[in-house]
Amino acid sequence: MPWLVKSDPETFSIDDLAKAKNKTTSWDGVRNYQARNYLRAMKKGERVLFYHSNAEPPGVVGVVKVAREAYPEPKDDEWSAVDLELVEKFAHTVSIDALRGQKSLADLMILRKGSRLSVTPITDAEMKRVLELARGKSGA
């Protein structure tokens, strides 16, 4: 299953990931039970959209993948982390406006008002559509 993770770029941006060792980071600090359960459902190799919140503009900035499935956080093993590895940084952000402009993306949890989940599942079709938008295709 494909996924989407949110990050405030002031805290951790896709450029930070690009600079990280092996372009891989431990995705820890999630302190929401539903998001944690999603983390635990991630499988190695699955693709994950990387979303910048509180950015100008907010939107999807690239694709990462699950490099290591969920493991307990060393300092707080009630919670889980995964390792995420950079796959690609988009040439252009797929902005939240662009996402909202797509009927096929209307069900994205991220677009719901007040949605604060930092890890959400998406469908294969949604992943495909966002990748098309990233590559500049506007078609159906």
Added chain:
DNA sequence: GCCAACGTTGGC
């Protein structure tokens, strides 16, 4: 900077 939406906390 504002504020609506949400999750968590804590008194009862």
Added chain:
DNA sequence: GCCAACGTTGGC
């Protein structure tokens, strides 16, 4: 177990 208060998130 309810719910008001509070802190945080995130778009604008």
